[in-house]
Amino acid sequence: MIQLYHVYKRYPNGIEALQDVNLRIAEGEFVFLTGPSGSGKTTLVKILLAYERASSGQVLVNGRNLAVLRASSIPYLRRNIGVVWQDFKLLDTRSVFDNVAISLEILGLRPKEIARRVNQTLETVGLEKYAASRPLQLSGGEQQRVAIARALVNEPSILLADEPTGNLDPDLSVEIMNLLLDLQQKGTTVVVATHDRFLLERYSRRTLLLNRGYLVEDSSGDSALPATTLLDEDDEERARR
Ligand SMILES: Nc1ncnc2c1ncn2[C@@H]1O[C@H](COP(=O)(O)OP(=O)(O)O)[C@@H](O)[C@H]1O
Ligand SMILES: [Mg+2]
Known part of the structure; x- marks a missing residue:
């Protein structure tokens, strides 16, 4: 299980990548994490893996409190994700x-x-x-x-995928998504960070929408479409070049 309570992440350069993020992802869930380029998706993924530490707030992953995790415990955390x-x-x-x-x-x-x-x-x-x-x-x-x-x-009990279809054409994206959904069917918790509207629209799943570090929407599968309205694909394309 993944739980965030009032999580903030401020990088040393002063950028507030995450602001007061609260969320709960149950064991075995499939969740999209979306939002425009720079909204904090990768930062959230890195925090869950303890590559980055939250500036404040609590992050619990499978019962481990990452705020107080010792460096020596990080390999055990990552083995499970x-x-x-x-x-x-x-x-x-x-x-x-x-x-x-x-x-x-x-x-x-x-x-x-x-x-x-x-x-x-x-x-x-x-x-x-x-x-x-x-x-x-x-x-x-x-x-x-x-x-x-x-x-x-x-x-691992949790699989995090950060833009896993970002370099793939639509047919291959579907193949990868079907594989990720199969894994969820077998009991793995799957979190897919993506700005890909095509995926969000094709697979209607719970969608967490970040915007400028704030979690602005948490929609269940059947109302996933509005979550894409804040996305700016051109922005993301530009950032990638
Ligand atoms: N290591 C870092 N140092 C400083 N700023 C960073 C760092 N990583 C990301 N950022 C900034 O944090 C914000 C969120 O970035 P990121 O989490 O990569 O967003 P996304 O994955 O949604 O594109 C952006 O403004 C980005 O420039
Ligand atoms: Mg990213």
Whole structure:
């Protein structure tokens, strides 16, 4: 479960990236986090992973209070949260198998157990045939599925995806979204940060809308459409260039 109480994030340069954010995401929920470029989506994702710390307020993830989390506990937190970024961050010199295996190697699991888990996870994302390939030999959608496999191999209870379809065309976006929805069906809590109207409109799901750091709307699936009205796609495009 994820809970935020009166969370503020002010960066050292004075930018208020999050302001008085209150929210609760239950175990097993699927939630879109949306809002224009610079509204604080990535900051929120980073706070949940303890890459950034809230300036004030409380953040609870699976019962852990991140405000008082010791540095030595951060690896345990991250083991339980899978994360997928927009740019897949794959290692091009390693095989697909090795990219997925890294976190298990760090954990010191036996090679046999690593192989079992990696192969099973590659099957989940439909890439079992590509275990020996290099990431660059794959399409964008396949590379993103490798990134999802890497996020899943630890069997996290929460999966965070920050603009997971940002570099993909609509067909591949649908493929990735269907995979993320499957994972939710199997019990994983899934939070997808996206400014992609196409996704928000096609998949009507609970949508948290950020604007200038404020959570301005929390709509359930059936009324998800109004949440897109504040989005400024051109803005986001400009920011990306
Ligand atoms: N490390 C940082 N240092 C200073 N300002 C930052 C940093 N990261 C993000 N920001 C600022 O915080 C605001 C929110 O950014 P971000 O969370 O990346 O928004 P989004 O993901 O919705 O585009 C923006 O104004 C951005 O410029
Ligand atoms: Mg972002």
